[in-house]
Amino acid sequence: MSTNFNVDCEWLLQGDPWVTYNTLKTLLEMKEDAPEVGNARTSMIEHPLVKGFIEELKEWPLYPLKRHNDAKHPIHHLAVLADFGVTAHDLDKEIIQRILSYQSDEGAFEIDLLIPTHFGGSGNPERMWMACDAPLILYSLLKMGVHGPEIQKAVAHLGSLVTDTGVLCTGSSPMRGPGRKDDFCPYATLLVARALTQIPNVKNEAEKCTDQLLYHWEHQKERKLYLFGIGTDFRxxxxxxxxxxxxxxxxxxxxxxxxKGDDRLKEIVDIIVSKQDEKGLITPESVWMAFKGWDFGQKKAPSHWMTFQVARILRRLSR
Known part of the structure; x- marks a missing residue:
């Protein structure tokens, strides 16, 4: 059994249950109510790693975030669960309500942040939001199927972050990252674009964000934006x-x-495809140590999940 993307689905089906579940649904186009899909979904929800993340969410937001690339923070664990296909129905209602309760007056979802004094913060944990965290929380909630007035308010706020030049470095704190005030922040723009994938009728906002991300790719040799460059680590x-x-x-x-058909996106995807082995499998080239126990948390063997991810990207662009 194989797709048109040089990937053996039988091999993918030997992976963890979240790989099996998504392969059956996305690559093999099986219905949610198919017995095989249901069994894979049940196995996914009952898997110790998934259950561990769900249990952790009961203590949301767990601890103050000091840096946004802290892979062990619950905002990223929530996003992983959403990526896998875990829904709000799989979580205790108290978890969703706890996350929703962290909402600012503007509409953005907040977490506890600790910004050091030398970066312009108070040096103490404070409940606040930034354009490089709130959109990720909204993405996760939308992907999980959460609805209601809190979500509507957050969606409206998300749209207000988008300017003609992408998403600037902004938040409830006057503190900004290390960059020019009028530059867009590539990371914040990417997170907003990610959240917009879950919202209908936002093509105008989506185009503004994606235009800037592709502009950054096109002009990657000119300068970094808020220290975000496109070099070896990026690739x-x-x-x-x-x-x-x-x-x-x-x-x-x-x-x-x-x-689809954008040459710049094609360049990006071609680089990823060049990293497939002869069987179309993907081996991680870098890892987050917080995910050491997962198949994408090592660099010695192909990852079922990352191989699926690349196959899904290619499938989207071929349809």
Missing amino acids: KLKYPCVWYDILHVAEVLSQYDFL
Whole structure:
């Protein structure tokens, strides 16, 4: 059994239950109510690693975030669960309500942040939001099927972050990252574009974000934006999508039909495809140590999940 993307689905089906579940649904186009899909879904929800993340969410937001690429923080664990296909129905209602309760007056979802004094913060934990965290929380909730007035308010706020030049470095704190005030932040723009994939009728906002991300790719040799460059580390294949890197960018941009045929996106995807082995499998090139126990948390063997991810990207762009 194989797809048109040089990937053996039988091999993918030997992976963890979240790989099996998504392969059956996405690559093999089986219905949610098919027995095989249901069994894979049940196994996914009951898997110790998934259950561990779900249990952790009961203590949301667990601890103050000091840096946004802290892969062990629950905002990233929530996003991984959403990526896998875990829904709000799989979580205790108290978990969702706890996350929703962390909402600012503007509409953005907040977490506890600790910004050091030398970066312009108070040096103490404070409940706040930034454009490089709130959109990720909204993405996860939308992907999980959460609805309601809190979500509507957050969606409206998300749209307000988008300017003609992407998403600026902004938040409830006056503190900004290390960059020019009028530059867009590549990471924040990517997270907003990721959240917009879950919202209908936002092509105008999506185009503004994706235009800037592809502009950054096109002009990668000119200068970094808020220290985000496109070099060797950017090109290393890595999951989860915690930071600004090639797989994260391709995963988001490939979901927009209006970008099919864009030469810049093709360049990005061609680099990823060049990293497949002769069987079409993907081996992680960099890892987040917080995910050491997962198949994408090592660099010695192909990852079922990351191989599926690349196959899904190629499938989107071929349809």
